[in-house]
Amino acid sequence: MNVKKEVIKHSAAIHIQNDITLVQRRAWNVLLANAYDDLPLKDVYFMPIHDLAQVMEFDSKNEAYLKEALEALVGCKVKWNVLDKDREIEWGVTTLLAQAKIKNGICTYAYSPEMRTRLHNPRMYARISLSMQNKFNSKHAQALWELCVDYLNETKNYGETPFISLESYRMLMGVAEDMYPEFKRLNTRVVRDPIAEINKFTDFVVESECRKERKKVTALKFRVRRTLELPKSVGKQGTLFPDIEDMPGIVHDLKEIGLAASDAWEIWQKRFDYVDGSKRPQGVEFETYIQEKLHLLKQRQAEGKVKSATGFLLKAIKQNYANPEFVAGDTKKKAREETNTQYLAEHNRYLLEDQKRALQTNRDEELHKLCARIFTEDPALLTEITEAIFKENSVLKKMCQPEKPLFENYQDNLSLRVLVDQCVMDRYPKRFLPIRALYDSQLTALDAQARPANAPRLIEPVRR
Incomplete structure (x- = not known):
């Protein structure tokens, strides 16, 4: 089996008005990952039902239920791009799949021609982990998690959604107007419970904020922060820190000096919050700030004034040691050119x-x-x-x-x-x-x- 670990999912395909089940959402993500590279080349796609079930961590013996779920995707019309993040294209309403059937252990499926071109090479997308999505027990948690992934800034490990009207949020979660009519119950079932599930099973910490008009909640915003360590409830996920090819340049530079990985990642994640409040610089990019401290360290080492490189560097960053001789012009020019x-x-x-x-x-x-x-x-x-x-x-x-x-x-x-x-x-x-x-x-x-x-x-x- 050669199935991808993640799916590149168009933002508009995350922001959908839907009433699909958790199993259907997982299956659609896996099928999209399987077809993604061939979207511009082929009209119909194939996937062994055993592989589909294995990636979904689904009991493949219950093939009848999975078949029913897939066939329902063909007749399931959804409104795409509910939050209007993709303002350049009118998405409208279409089915999730144009065709889906299981025969002789093979799932055959297709997308409409227009949908194929839109799903491939999107301008705005999120990378959805196919293994992480299997951790959720509710469709609301899965939908909210995908929304948070979409708005996460990969560089800052932080993001926030715009304020989402309750009407739009109900659409995204597949909750009818007559279900949980009181905000108190809606907040418990479709906001707090999904957030608790996300915080428990993923490396995200999600918080919600309400906007009120005349003492009535009218909209919700979600803030998401990615931590460096997955919750213990998820179990061992391999190394705590990303592979070296995914490592930001600053973290790599700090580790080369001899800084512990935990310290380097803490500095990268906190950025100027790591610097003492009264010492924080103004109008300086964080990368330039770190390069200045590294330059100062090399200068002091050449003068024989440093006993511990890591100790000096940590203090220099935290207390913003001055370095008048550092010229950031070349660095900025290079950054502009890049x-x-x-x-x-x-x-x-x-x-x-x-x-x-x-x-x-x-x-x-x-x-x-x-x-x-x-x-x-x-x-x-x-x-x-x-x-x-x-x-x-x-x-x-x-x-x-x-x-x-x-x-x-x-x-x-x-x-x-x-x-x-x-x-x-x-x-x-x-x-x-x-x-x-x-x-x-x-x-x-x-x-x-x-x-x-x-x-x-x-x-x-x-x-x-």
Whole structure:
């Protein structure tokens, strides 16, 4: 089994109005992780049900329940981007999956073409741990934890959500208006209990804040702080500190001097809170502040005035020893250059992704037009394919409107359209080759354009 340990999840896919169960949310995350790399390349994805159950830590013997949960995701319509964090795209309402079935121990599933392009290479995302999500016992804790992960600043190990109206919070948690109508009960069941679960099982410490209008609570805000050590209730999780490749440069520099890992990480986490209150500098970046103290240490060592390097450095940082000879200009200039380079590279990446999304959308539209033309020429083929699909997926059949002609249902029902089009493309692949070849060559050219990381240059924006 080669399954990822985390899923890159678009912020808009975290901020969803939903009534899905805890098992369904876990399963959707695992399926997205499994399909992620192939989202722009394939239409249908496969995963052994044994692997899916193993990653979810689910009893694979109860396959009927898991099958029922997955099939329900096909008919489950959700409102995406509830908090409007992604202001650039109108997300609207769609199903979580366009297709899901289990046959011969294999789970076959698909997303709508539009959803595939949006879920891949998102502008705003959170890395959701697939092992950590299995710690939760309630869907509210899982949903709130994902929200906190999304707003966490990885550098500062701290973050906070905007104020969320109670109406929006109910949407995010899948709680109807008539459930827990009094805030006191809502606060206990859907705020305090999930927070307690998160604080118990993860390396997060979450707090809530209420906003009142006329003595009535109208909105909630959540603050999240990541600690260096997981709670004991989680059990041993390996080393206390991240691997060296994930280690911030400051921590690495402090450890090289001989500082204990715990001291180095404490300084990094607390930042200027580590410095005595009356000694804290103003208008100085923390990285520059630490480099100044390291420079002072080397200077004093050269003068033979330091007995203990670590002891001197800790005092210098805590008490803000002065270092008049330190010049931060070169450091700042280098930082600005690096920032400009990173910005340019990021700008190019966004433009390339925008071009790819536009091409993929145009390709999918052209493929669908050809499918519709085929069915116009041969209506019996549409009847044959839809009847076969309805035998496998009764939920999808119920979503169709019997008073409408079959072709209209096919055009209006996105989930049905995706499955039907895929069947036609599988049956007559040669008829679709010219369209695929045209767009695939352009997509390949864009991928090649994205590979060189050095010497960034501006890319012309896509012309629609």
